[in-house]
Amino acid sequence: MTAPDRHRAGAAIVLAGLPGMGPRRLAALLDAWGPIEALARVASGRIERLELSDGTPLLAEMPLDRGDTLRRAWADAASSADPVAAQASHVERGVAVVLHGDPGYPDALAHDIEPPAVLFALGSLEHLDGPRAAIVGTRRCTGAGAGLARELGRDLTAAGVALVSGLALGIDGAAHRGALDVVRGGPGRAAPVGVVGCGLDVVYPERHRDLWDAVAASGVLLSETPLGVRPAAWRFPARNRIIAALADVLVVVESHAVGGSLHTVTEAERRDVPVLAVPGSVRSPAAAGTNQLLAEGCHPARDAADVLVALGLTPAARRPRSDRRRAPDEAGAALLEAFAWEPATLEQLAVRTGASLGSLAVNLEALVAQGWVTVRGGWYERVAP
Amino acid sequence: MLGIVPSASLLGVDGHAVTVEVHITKGLPSFTVVGLPDTSCREARDRVRAALQSSGCQWPMQRVTVNLAPPTVRKVGSGLDLAIAVAMLVASGQVQQPQVGSRAFLGELGLDGTVRGVAGTICLIDATGDGPLVLSADGVDEARLVGTRVLHPVRALREVVACLRGEAPWPVPGPALDPPPPPGLPDLAEVRGQPVARFALEVAAAGGHHLLMFGPPGSGKTMLAARLPGLLPPLDDRQALETTRIHSAAGLTIPRGALVRHPPFRSPHHGASSVALVGGGTALMRPGEISAAANGVLFLDELAEFAPHVLDALRQPLEEGVVRVARAAATVAYPARFLLVGAMNPCPCGYGSQPGGCRCTDSARVRYQRRVSGPLLDRFDLRVEVGRPRVEDLLGHDRGESSAAVAARVIEARDLAVMRGVRTNAELPIDELDAVAPLAEDAASLLEGALRSGRLSARGLHRVRRVARTIADLQGAPHQLTSTHVALALGLRVDASAVISDPQALAG
Numbered sequence: 001m002t003a004p005d006r007h008r009a010g011a012a013i014v015l016a017g018l019p020g021m022g023p024r025r026l027a028a029l030l031d032a033w034g035p036i037e038a039l040a041r042v043a044s045g046r047i048e049r050l051e052l053s054d055g056t057p058l059l060a061e062m063p064l065d066r067g068d069t070l071r072r073a074w075a076d077a078a079s080s081a082d083p084v085a086a087q088a089s090h091v092e093r094g095v096a097v098v099l100h101g102d103p104g105y106p107d108a109l110a111h112d113i114e115p116p117a118v119l120f121a122l123g124s125l126e127h128l129d130g131p132r133a134a135i136v137g138t139r140r141c142t143g144a145g146a147g148l149a150r151e152l153g154r155d156l157t158a159a160g161v162a163l164v165s166g167l168a169l170g171i172d173g174a175a176h177r178g179a180l181d182v183v184r185g186g187p188g189r190a191a192p193v194g195v196v197g198c199g200l201d202v203v204y205p206e207r208h209r210d211l212w213d214a215v216a217a218s219g220v221l222l223s224e225t226p227l228g229v230r231p232a233a234w235r236f237p238a239r240n241r242i243i244a245a246l247a248d249v250l251v252v253v254e255s256h257a258v259g260g261s262l263h264t265v266t267e268a269e270r271r272d273v274p275v276l277a278v279p280g281s282v283r284s285p286a287a288a289g290t291n292q293l294l295a296e297g298c299h300p301a302r303d304a305a306d307v308l309v310a311l312g313l314t315p316a317a318r319r320p321r322s323d324r325r326r327a328p329d330e331a332g333a334a335l336l337e338a339f340a341w342e343p344a345t346l347e348q349l350a351v352r353t354g355a356s357l358g359s360l361a362v363n364l365e366a367l368v369a370q371g372w373v374t375v376r377g378g379w380y381e382r383v384a385p
Numbered sequence: 386m387l388g389i390v391p392s393a394s395l396l397g398v399d400g401h402a403v404t405v406e407v408h409i410t411k412g413l414p415s416f417t418v419v420g421l422p423d424t425s426c427r428e429a430r431d432r433v434r435a436a437l438q439s440s441g442c443q444w445p446m447q448r449v450t451v452n453l454a455p456p457t458v459r460k461v462g463s464g465l466d467l468a469i470a471v472a473m474l475v476a477s478g479q480v481q482q483p484q485v486g487s488r489a490f491l492g493e494l495g496l497d498g499t500v501r502g503v504a505g506t507i508c509l510i511d512a513t514g515d516g517p518l519v520l521s522a523d524g525v526d527e528a529r530l531v532g533t534r535v536l537h538p539v540r541a542l543r544e545v546v547a548c549l550r551g552e553a554p555w556p557v558p559g560p561a562l563d564p565p566p567p568p569g570l571p572d573l574a575e576v577r578g579q580p581v582a583r584f585a586l587e588v589a590a591a592g593g594h595h596l597l598m599f600g601p602p603g604s605g606k607t608m609l610a611a612r613l614p615g616l617l618p619p620l621d622d623r624q625a626l627e628t629t630r631i632h633s634a635a636g637l638t639i640p641r642g643a644l645v646r647h648p649p650f651r652s653p654h655h656g657a658s659s660v661a662l663v664g665g666g667t668a669l670m671r672p673g674e675i676s677a678a679a680n681g682v683l684f685l686d687e688l689a690e691f692a693p694h695v696l697d698a699l700r701q702p703l704e705e706g707v708v709r710v711a712r713a714a715a716t717v718a719y720p721a722r723f724l725l726v727g728a729m730n731p732c733p734c735g736y737g738s739q740p741g742g743c744r745c746t747d748s749a750r751v752r753y754q755r756r757v758s759g760p761l762l763d764r765f766d767l768r769v770e771v772g773r774p775r776v777e778d779l780l781g782h783d784r785g786e787s788s789a790a791v792a793a794r795v796i797e798a799r800d801l802a803v804m805r806g807v808r809t810n811a812e813l814p815i816d817e818l819d820a821v822a823p824l825a826e827d828a829a830s831l832l833e834g835a836l837r838s839g840r841l842s843a844r845g846l847h848r849v850r851r852v853a854r855t856i857a858d859l860q861g862a863p864h865q866l867t868s869t870h871v872a873l874a875l876g877l878r879v880d881a882s883a884v885i886s887d888p889q890a891l892a893g
Contacts, residue, residue, distance in 0.1 A: 142741040254741060286741025343740040345770045346876050347581040357584055358860070361872035369834045377731070377738040377884035378599065378770030 009097045010083030011035035012118045013090060015042065017081075017226040018074050023238050024052050026224075027100070027117040035099065043078040045071055053114075090227060095200055096121040097226075108132070112245040113271065116224035122200045123220035127162060127191040131311050134164040134247035134268075136240075136261045137171025137254045142286050142343055143374050143381035145254035146174040148278060151384070152251065153178025153192075155304030161311065162190040162219070164246045166197075166239060167212060169205055171253045171261075176211055183218045191219035193246065197239035198231035199223065222246075237263050244268040249310045251276045251301045255289030262289050274310050276301035281342055323385040325371045331363050336372060339382040346378065386410075388475025388482065391489040392468035393512035394426075394453075394460045395505040397670045397710075397717030398634040400512030404454040405465060407472035412448030420453030423461045432463070433470045435496035440542040445477040459715060461670075464503035467492035467519070470542060471549070480549045487516030488537075490545075491524070498542035505634035507531055517555070519545060525558050526642040527633060531626070562642030570615035570647070573788040575608075578778030582609050585769045585877050587791050590616035591798035592855030593809025595703070595725040595764055597688070599884050600771035601735035606728035609771065610652075610684045613726060615788040617648040617681070618796050624680040627720050631679055635672045649681035651723075655690035659698045664719050665710035675702055676719040688729040689756045696761050699725070703764050727765065729757070731884045738770060738884040762881040766811060766848045769877055770884075798858040810855045815847050822854040827868040835875060849874045 001009075012035040016026055028050055029038040041047050050058040090097050098105045098119045106128045109115045133156050135149055153163050153175035163179040165172045179192040194215040196204070200223050203209045215221055222242065225235070240260060244250060244267035252275065255261040268275050277298045280287020294300055301307055305315035328336060338344075338352045350360055364380060367373040374381050388407045393400045416430045429451075434444050451469055453460045468490040474480040491509060492500040502523030503509065510518065510528050520528060522538035529536065537555045539545050547553040576583060582598065582605075589596040590613060598606045620628060625644035632639045632649070639645055653662060653674040660666045664673030675683055685691060702708040706722035731737035732753055734744040743750070762768075802810045805821050813821060824832065832849070835841040841849065853866045853874035862870070 138741070139747075140741055140743050145741065256741075256744065284741055285736070285739075285744070345581070345772055347579065347770065347772050350580050351578065351775065357580060357876070358869040358873055361876040362869050365831055365834075365868070365872040365875060369831075375840070376740065376880070378768075378879040379738060379740055381740060 006087050007083060008035050008099065009090075010085075010087035011039040012099055013086040013097060013226045014078060014081040014083050015039055016118045016224065017086075017229055018042070018077050020070055020073075022234070023114065023116060023224060023241075025058060027114075028052050028058055030099070030117045039078055039083065042074050045075045047071065086226065090120070093201060093227060094122060095227060096125065098125070108246055109242070114241060115245070116242060118224060120200055120223045120226060121220055122216040123218075124191075125220060127193060127220045128246065130160060130162055130190055131313065132162040132164050132193065132246055132248050133307055133311065134243050134250045134264070135171065135175035136165060136243065136250065136252055136264050137175075138256050138259050138261060138286055138289075139168055139170035139172075140256070140286060141170040141174070141254045142284060143376070143383065144341055144343075145171060145278075145280070145286060147384045149174035149253045150178035150181070152253070152301070152304055152307065154181050156307060157190050157192065158182045158185065158188075159304060159308055159313065159316065160188045160190050161308070161313070162193050164193045164195065164243055166236075166243055167194045167208055167215065167221075168260075169207065173208055173211055175253070176215060180211070180214050180218065193219055194221045195239055195242045195246065196221060196223050197225075197235035199225050199227045199229040201227045202230055204231045236260060240264040241267040244271055244273055247273050249274045249276060249307060251278070251307055252290050252293060252298075253278045253301075254280060254284075254286045255293075256285060257288040257292065259289055262293075265293065274299070276307060276310055278302070284342065325385070328367060328370060328372055331359070332367050332370075332372070335360070335363050335367065336382055339373075339380070341382055343379045343381045346380070349380065386476045386478060388472035388477075388485075390468045390472040390475070390485060391487075391514050391516070392465050392491055393489070393509040394458070394465060395462060395503075395508060395634060396459065396715055397664075398505070398508055398630050398672055398676070398719055399717075400505070400509035401458050402512045402514065403458075403460060403465060403468075405468040405472045406452040406454060407469065407476040408450045408452070409445050409473075409476045410448050410450075414446045414448065416449045416451070418451045418453065420451075420456040421459045422453060423459065425463050426453070426460045426465060429463065429466050429469050429494075432466050432494045432496060433473060436466070436494040436498040436542050437470055437473065439496065440498040440546060442474060442479055442542075442546060443477060445473075449473070449476075462503065463493035464491055464505075464509065466494040467500055467542070467545070470494060471545065474546065474549070480546070484549045484551065487514065489513035489516055489518050491518060491520040492539070493521075494542060500539050500541060500545070502527075504636040505630075507633045507639075508630045510534060519555075526562060527639065529558065529561060529642070530629065530644055564643040564646075565640045568647060570788065571608075571611050572615060573612045573786065573791055574784045576605070576612065576785050577781065577783070578774040578785075579605065579609070579771065581769055581877070582771045583785060584873075585767050586613055586616060587795065587859060588852060588855050588877065589613065589724060589726070589767055590791075591795045591810075591859050592766075592802070592852060593724060593811040594766035594852055594855065595727075595811075596767040596769070597727040597729070597762070597765035597881070598769055598771045599729060599731050599738055599879065599881075601730065601773065604771045604773045606771050607652075607684075607686055610682070610686070610726045610728060611650065612788060613682045613684075613724070614648045614650040616792050616795050617724075618792070618799060619646050620644075620648060620680050628680050631672050631676050631720065635677050637677060647681075649678055650684065651675075651678035651681070652684040652686060655685070655687045657691065657695060659692075659695045662695055663698045663702070663708055663710060665712055665717065670710065670712065670715060670717045672719045673708070675699065675708060675721045675723060678723040679720045681723060682726055683723045684726045684728070686728050688727040689753055691756075693756055693758065697758060700761060700764070725764070728771075738879075759882070763844065765881070766852050767877050768879040768881055768884075770879055794859050798855060801858045801863055802855075810851050810858070813851050813854065818847060818850050818854075822850050822857075823865050824850075824871070825865045825867045828853070828866050828871040831868050831871050831875070840880065841875075845878070849878060852877065
């Protein structure tokens with residue numbers, strides 16, 4: 001990288017890290033002046049006449065003239081920042097910084113309706129070249145939903161489809177775990193792609209640190225914010241638009257009637273990306289959103305084959321998965337039937353089966369030990385192979 | 386001139402002997418009370434003056450000093466009124482000291498000379514010495530519950546003066562009242578369905594295990610908890626006396642002419658302060674709700690709505706069975722051995738424990754989970770999910786098992802615990818578990834699996850074994866614990882942190 005390039009990247013990093021700097025403001029600044037002049041103008045406060053892509057003024061969105069406050073905050077932050085040091089720290093951490101329009105900017109995003117003006121990447125951007133499917137869903141999922149997300153992630157990755165997701169708790173994380181289960185399994189496997197809404201060194205949620213590191217190591221992690229930027233609620237919708245933009249097809253595994261995954265669906269529809277939804281029980285609150293999508297005409301995603309067909313690929317003949325769990329005894333098998341693939345409490349199972357609490361508890365513990373059932377809090381759930 | 390009359394004053398749940406000395410001398414008319422009186426005690430002046438005047442006695446227009454000995458102990462409340470009035474009569478020469486004799490006096494005075502009962506009478510009796518005790522007719526039933534003192538029930542100061550002057554004989558109490566019929570406790574038969582919650586109540590009653598119920602609004606947690614006292618055995622003499630003393634000191638109504646024989650059920654509102662819960666309010670050092678629940682049930686509905694520091698104040702009494710309250714004036718220990726029953730929603734929306742069921746925001750859940758500390762949740766041996774009862778159960782005619790039938794099993798199980806040298810199985814020492822709760826092979830392997838998978842901690846292991854011991858006792862298996870007992874104990878021990886704190890179900 002030449003010295004002018006480093007300077008450009010450094011200026012872009014500083015601009016992208018300013019407080020309240022969203023994707024549209026950043027794009028407007030960089031499109032108008034390029035990073036170096038934009039930084040100089042921000043530092044001296046000369047950004048009055050700039051407009052966003054839809055014609056609204058850059059800083060006049062807030063009531064009560066927050067624009068002036070923000071301009072001063074930007075000026076203070078920009079004039080005290082050191083672009084060279086910022087660029088050096090990104091190089092040191094192995095984070096690639098790519099500006100929209102530069103060579104090396106991924107094609108997958110370059111022609112999007114709202115491409116990230118600056119892209120930060122940990123891992124190789126080449127992983128974005130093949131077919132990509134995004135799997136999203138609620139953080140408050142059922143065990144069945146998480147199991148299915150994991151299965152989809154596993155099967156799609158094995159079929160050479162790169163899995164795009166947001167590394168959030170629940171469905172997102174489960175899908176990525178599925179991808180990581182098989183990513184090193186042999187030739188033809190695709191690499192996982194994670195898109196996050198904060199700096200690439202700010203692991204969020206903290207519980208997914210292992211997942212975060214594994215995705216960066218075997219695939220690529222993307223963000224449009226520089227290192228050190230904390231997650232904020234308003235950044236997640238922006239993150240969702242990148243997931244939708246990267247997806248050739250979007251699969252929603254579980255979603256409540258209202259939720260972030262439905263925002264990703266809206267972004268996908270703006271981009272004509274096909275959306276598939278996993279059908280769920282009509283009694284499950286976690287499937288209310290997905291069932292609504294199906295009612296509105298989304299295609300159902302029952303397994304990876306449905307997703308592959310939507311991608312225009314030929315699904316391999318489905319092989320029955322080997323189940324290494326010990327077969328349950330007669331009473332255990334009857335109890336599994338009573339679950340009907342929905343979470344249940346001890347009390348519900350007792351009422352459903354009419355069995356005594358004692359024998360029910362013994363049979364449940366045996367099923368838990370054999371891996372047929374999981375228990376969380378007071379709820380038991382049947383587990384797919 | 387001097388008048389000396391014995392009486393007693395209450396601190397916590399203990400009575401303290403107080404000698405009332407009144408001295409009258411020449412000087413400007415004044416009235417001073419010395420000897421650490423509190424406000425209600427100092428106000429005795431106005432009540433005593435009015436009562437004396439309405440009873441046809443003279444109020445000396447002289448310098449009056451009232452000393453309440455010993456001067457180091459704080460005197461609280463209005464129970465010394467009668468003694469002060471009598472000492473005034475002696476000091477002013479309206480009655481002679483020998484006429485008082487060894488009699489002690491206890492009672493509050495009304496302005497018209499009425500003698501009223503005093504809170505904590507039962508605690509005060511022994512502190513008033515050995516002589517005859519003159520007290521309000523209201524308090525005589527209570528006083529008769531302890532000891533064989535000579536009691537003189539009086540209704541008005543005028544009556545007392547007449548007796549002192551020898552114009553009338555000292556009254557004697559009427560025949561003792563028959564013990565009141567037992568109060569109608571709510572019956573478990575009224576609970577429809579909900580087999581797990583019913584069973585948890587039975588185990589809690591039999592083993593003295595604290596119980597926490599999770600469930601959405603309207604699942605009947607309060608209704609279930611109110612049925613627990615009916616499952617507990619009646620109090621023995623020692624417990625009955627202890628509970629009656631506490632209730633008397635706390636100013637609660639106690640059955641007329643009888644000790645509190647039924648396990649109390651206290652259900653403080655979640656706005657309660659830590660003083661209200663633990664005790665020590667006002668100079669009286671009144672016992673709190675947890676002492677009022679001693680030998681019975683303390684039910685904390687909406688556990689997470691209690692202030693966190695209030696809940697933390699419960700931890701020490703839960704361990705020791707006694708609560709020690711230290712104030713500037715005094716340090717008092719109250720009995721506080723109770724069965725704790727908590728009820729709470731798993732999260733603000735109430736559906737948080739069901740996988741995929743919660744509708745709360747993350748921040749709302751985090752705020753909620755901070756309200757209940759892990760160490761407190763740990764003290765609940767039994768933690769169950771309570772679901773809404775099914776409509777067919779609610780409308781059906783099948784009545785559940787009655788409280789009486791369950792209580793019979795509970796008494797048998799409790800007898801087994803007593804034979805092991807503890808009051809209840811919840812108190813079994815860890816080093817005796819191997820001897821009194823030996824595990825069958827399948828039970829041991831079940832526990833091993835739960836430990837290895839991280840579902841159970843070392844501390845949890847002991848608690849599960851105690852609960853399994855109680856379950857086995859209830860099911861008539863007094864020796865080895867089988868896998869059924871252990872599996873049930875595990876099933877009645879929901880992982881509280883998974884219910885409350887975790888928005889995520891199973892992320893792969």
